[in-house]
Amino acid sequence: MAAAVFTCSISLVFLSSVKAKECVVHDVLPHPNLVSVLVGEPLAIDCLSDKTRAPQHMNFSLTWYKHGSKMPVAEVKYSRIHQQKSLLWFLPATLEDTGSYECVIWNLTSCNKMYFNLTVFKNTAGSCFNENFLYAQEIPASSGDKIVCPHLDSFRDEKSTSPIQWYKECSLTENERFLTQNDDLVIVSVNVNDSGHYLCKMTYKYMGKEYNISRNINLTVTVIPPKRKTEILYPNNNTIEVELGSNVVVDCNVSSSKDNSVGISWRVNNTLVDFLFMGRVQEGAQEDSFPDGYLFSRVRLNITEVKQEDYGLQFVCRAGEVAAYIALRRPVQNFQGYLIGGLLASVFVIVVAVLINKFFKIDIVLWYRKSCHPFLSIEDGKIYDAYVLYPKINRVDCISTPDNFVLKVLPEVLERQCGYNLFIRGRDDLPGKAVVNVVDETIQQSRRLIIVLAPESSNCSLLEDISEQQLAVYNALIRDGIKVILIELDNIKDYMNMPESIKYIKQKHGAIRWKGDFTEKSCSPKTKFWKNVRYQMPPRCPTSSELHMPPVDSNTFQTTER
Numbered sequence: 001m002a003a004a005v006f007t008c009s010i011s012l013v014f015l016s017s018v019k020a021k022e023c024v025v026h027d028v029l030p031h032p033n034l035v036s037v038l039v040g041e042p043l044a045i046d047c048l049s050d051k052t053r054a055p056q057h058m059n060f061s062l063t064w065y066k067h068g069s070k071m072p073v074a075e076v077k078y079s080r081i082h083q084q085k086s087l088l089w090f091l092p093a094t095l096e097d098t099g100s101y102e103c104v105i106w107n108l109t110s111c112n113k114m115y116f117n118l119t120v121f122k123n124t125a126g127s128c129f130n131e132n133f134l135y136a137q138e139i140p141a142s143s144g145d146k147i148v149c150p151h152l153d154s155f156r157d158e159k160s161t162s163p164i165q166w167y168k169e170c171s172l173t174e175n176e177r178f179l180t181q182n183d184d185l186v187i188v189s190v191n192v193n194d195s196g197h198y199l200c201k202m203t204y205k206y207m208g209k210e211y212n213i214s215r216n217i218n219l220t221v222t223v224i225p226p227k228r229k230t231e232i233l234y235p236n237n238n239t240i241e242v243e244l245g246s247n248v249v250v251d252c253n254v255s256s257s258k259d260n261s262v263g264i265s266w267r268v269n270n271t272l273v274d275f276l277f278m279g280r281v282q283e284g285a286q287e288d289s290f291p292d293g294y295l296f297s298r299v300r301l302n303i304t305e306v307k308q309e310d311y312g313l314q315f316v317c318r319a320g321e322v323a324a325y326i327a328l329r330r331p332v333q334n335f336q337g338y339l340i341g342g343l344l345a346s347v348f349v350i351v352v353a354v355l356i357n358k359f360f361k362i363d364i365v366l367w368y369r370k371s372c373h374p375f376l377s378i379e380d381g382k383i384y385d386a387y388v389l390y391p392k393i394n395r396v397d398c399i400s401t402p403d404n405f406v407l408k409v410l411p412e413v414l415e416r417q418c419g420y421n422l423f424i425r426g427r428d429d430l431p432g433k434a435v436v437n438v439v440d441e442t443i444q445q446s447r448r449l450i451i452v453l454a455p456e457s458s459n460c461s462l463l464e465d466i467s468e469q470q471l472a473v474y475n476a477l478i479r480d481g482i483k484v485i486l487i488e489l490d491n492i493k494d495y496m497n498m499p500e501s502i503k504y505i506k507q508k509h510g511a512i513r514w515k516g517d518f519t520e521k522s523c524s525p526k527t528k529f530w531k532n533v534r535y536q537m538p539p540r541c542p543t544s545s546e547l548h549m550p551p552v553d554s555n556t557f558q559t560t561e562r
């Protein structure tokens with residue numbers, strides 16, 4: 001008897017292997033035949049899913065094979081890998097189980113074969129999930145939707161399973177917004193912050209052993225744009241200016257939800273424009289588009305020729321329950337162009353005036369003085385146009401730039417060529433007269449105070465007449481209030497050692513720097529330096545020498561020894 005049973009078994013195995021070779025391979029779409037499981041967890045693969053389940057009235061046989069093996073999977077439930085009806089069980093799965101498995105279904109007339117590719121994986125180190133093996137789920141925001149723990153149908157047994165626990169980012173969900181309902185996780189008022197990694201976990205008992213079952217889910221919360229009400233974007237109960245006899249085209253633009261299409265029409269006095277105006281006013285066809293998930297519709301109104309009776313009418317665009325109108329009116333005379341032109345012209349004149357004042361002010365003032373000299377005569381009883389204060393040297397063997405400038409250049413330019421009258425102490429004062437009296441009297445008789453500054457020389461130290469300087473500056477600034485002209489004979493970078501009065505004059509009035517070299521060109525009153533000096537000097541009537549200046553002899557300005 002045992003031999004007969006053995007022979008029958010061998011025959012069935014041989015027959016099944018022959019049948020398997022003749023089977024037609026079918027793909028299960030979209031790809032449920034790709035299976036993954038965490039190492040150490042149980043797995044049940046069902047060959048008869050909803051899309052592949054055989055009709056109940058047909059007699060068929062189903063056998064599982066490991067790909068490449070002709071021996072079917074055992075049906076002994078004590079075996080770690082075994083077949084129970086249409087299910088292939090792994091209790092639990094190991095890394096060595098990764099591979100392809102065949103499910104063969106045959107009856108008397110046909111044979112079909114399907115492949116299932118199994119991947120047994122490990123979680124990422126330090127995490128409760130593996131990025132490469134996640135179930136993707138998507139729920140809308142602002143809802144009370146739920147997350148489903150997938151592929152647990154084979155384990156649904158109240159006696160063998162424990163309640164499901166849910167985790168987010170590896171932490172147990174204890175927020176009151178997360179509720180468990182029939183093994184699913186319900187999220188109250190879903191928002192985009194609820195996106196992320198979720199884990200559903202339970203235990204399963206089989207044959208006295210307990211196994212962990214987990215599913216890692218990548219949840220995406222989608223924001224569904226709110227349903228848009230029908231809205232007329234244009235017109236908006238406004239008036240436009242049009243010329244009599246002109247052609248006017250106006251679009252009625254309507255926005256609404258893409259599933260809420262409405263009919264749009266143009267009307268006057270609640271009558272369609274196509275029924276009025278004898279075809280002079282026409283309504284175009286409705287054009288729909290779907291930008292950004294919304295419906296945008298447009299209907300064009302074409303007034304081929306505006307007539308007098310059109311003014312004041314309300315051309316109404318109606319879209320469902322909403323409406324908006326546009327009215328025509330004659331254009332008023334536009335003064336805006338003239339106003340803008342006048343403002344631009346004024347700005348231009350101001351800018352030009354500012355630029356002229358900045359770059360040509362001195363030349364304009366000097367030209368005005370020269371052109372209007374009969375009206376600029378000065379009757380103030382003063383004798384001198386300027387009192388010249390300058391440093392003196394204390395050695396006779398030194399060449400003094402201040403002396404050459406004050407005693408030769410200043411008189412040549414300001415007196416001989418420009419007609420000014422200068423007082424230079426040491427040249428114009430009488431010998432033996434007290435300095436205090438000379439300075440006091442002469443300052444009162446002068447219209448300007450010219451102070452000449454020079455940096456200290458390494459070879460010749462300069463003598464400052466402190467009493468003359470203090471008295472001259474005091475009379476000029478405080479008592480008489482005359483204008484001070486500060487001239488630098490070189491670039492004086494440091495005013496730290498200068499008297500406070502000189503610092504004050506420098507800060508308030510600035511200084512004119514002499515860069516000349518005692519040549520004929522440098523001593524021309526038309527140079528920038530002398531124009532600045534003449535500009536700060538009082539107005540003078542041009543003398544005959546100014547109007548008919550002879551050529552300057554450059555030998556006159558050669559430096560001499562003292």
